[in-house]
Amino acid sequence: MSNGACFPATLGxxxxxxxxxxxxxxxxxxxxxFRKDLAQRPSKHVYVSTLPxxxxxxxxxxxDSPLIRSLxxxxxxxxxxxxxxxxxxxxxLSHYNKDRGGDQGLFxxxxxxxxxxxxxxxxxxxxxxxxxxxxxxxxxADSGVEKAFTTYxxxxxxFHRELHWVEGAFNPDDQQRILLKCNYLVTLPNAxxxxxxxxxxxxxxxxxxxAAMEYSKSPxxxxxVFVGFLCNLFRRLNILHPAVPxxxxxxxxxxxxxxxxxxxxxx
Numbered sequence: 001m002s003n004g005a006c007f008p009a010t011l012g013x014x015x016x017x018x019x020x021x022x023x024x025x026x027x028x029x030x031x032x033x034f035r036k037d038l039a040q041r042p043s044k045h046v047y048v049s050t051l052p053x054x055x056x057x058x059x060x061x062x063x064d065s066p067l068i069r070s071l072x073x074x075x076x077x078x079x080x081x082x083x084x085x086x087x088x089x090x091x092x093l094s095h096y097n098k099d100r101g102g103d104q105g106l107f108x109x110x111x112x113x114x115x116x117x118x119x120x121x122x123x124x125x126x127x128x129x130x131x132x133x134x135x136x137x138x139x140x141a142d143s144g145v146e147k148a149f150t151t152y153x154x155x156x157x158x159f160h161r162e163l164h165w166v167e168g169a170f171n172p173d174d175q176q177r178i179l180l181k182c183n184y185l186v187t188l189p190n191a192x193x194x195x196x197x198x199x200x201x202x203x204x205x206x207x208x209x210x211a212a213m214e215y216s217k218s219p220x221x222x223x224x225v226f227v228g229f230l231c232n233l234f235r236r237l238n239i240l241h242p243a244v245p246x247x248x249x250x251x252x253x254x255x256x257x258x259x260x261x262x263x264x265x266x267x
Contacts, residue, residue: 009140120191136168
């Protein structure tokens, strides 16, 4: 795997009885703790760091699993440093959502991130399915991999470089999809300084994008509709090139500064 290459989408499964018991426990806890949210739309993202310590400890046993780490290390250059980005990890209650809000991108072709121009590091995302049936299929286009994930499955993908989407039709009688989204920064050999910069850049992208998506899902106010429109627009522009949405943001910000400057000069 060369610098800047896409980490190949990789499939795995927790078959150890201890791991499955742990997953069953977490699923039961989520169904009890988020009972009201599970009956609602749209999707819900919860940062793992905000959950009770006893729950986080159990999640740690999955996201720190030697099975996941070994699969990551198998596909990156020898000597790379794999650093869990636990401050960005999420519990995800996945619901069908087509309301033009910022969270509707599940079925749209998309990259999760827009820092694929960084060649010194890779962000690997693990999708760990605590509960799911085979109703939906995830298509990893760049890797040529497709998978209908079920309970105990997991998939690894390149957060910034894997174009992917979900195919399937919503059925309210389907089993609820509950999964963990866990992220790992892979710093390539001899790139420690750039790796620290990449960690900061990735953290900023995670928090800003997630805040915009959460604010604008199921939009009701004009401001929420506008932010949702921008989220969906940037998602599509990012497919063309990661610099395009960044240039648009810079342009909008510049126009705002000009408008503010003009307003101040008039006063």
